[in-house]
Amino acid sequence: MAADPGSETYRQLLTSELARTQASLAALVADGRSVSAARDNSNVDDEHDPEGTTIASELSQMSALAADARSRVDEIYAALARLDAGTYGVCAVCGQAIAQGRLEARPWTPYCIGHSTGG
Numbered sequence: 001m002a003a004d005p006g007s008e009t010y011r012q013l014l015t016s017e018l019a020r021t022q023a024s025l026a027a028l029v030a031d032g033r034s035v036s037a038a039r040d041n042s043n044v045d046d047e048h049d050p051e052g053t054t055i056a057s058e059l060s061q062m063s064a065l066a067a068d069a070r071s072r073v074d075e076i077y078a079a080l081a082r083l084d085a086g087t088y089g090v091c092a093v094c095g096q097a098i099a100q101g102r103l104e105a106r107p108w109t110p111y112c113i114g115h116s117t118g119g
């Protein structure tokens, strides 16, 4: 069990990261809407107009960033659930304790350094 006395510290880290990620997600969604609106108003042909291609790639970059932010939000909620369940800080693969420094850098991670998928 991970009944470490520092769990409140991690909860705070997770909560502030959650707020930060949700804010950047909201900003991305707002930007995406305004770029879409600009495209709709300019009547450009996405496939043949160079400007349309730029806007399309901008939108796809934004939606990739938004997808990253959404999955980060999911990871943070999952980590908060593990805190509540008392299983926080334990690798989901090998069951070993995750290094404290790693948790401080990536408090949402469910994996130890050896089982990290790069995230």
Ligand SMILES: [Zn+2]
Pocket: 091, 092, 093, 094, 095, 096, 111, 112, 113, 114, 115
């Ligand atoms: Zn592991």
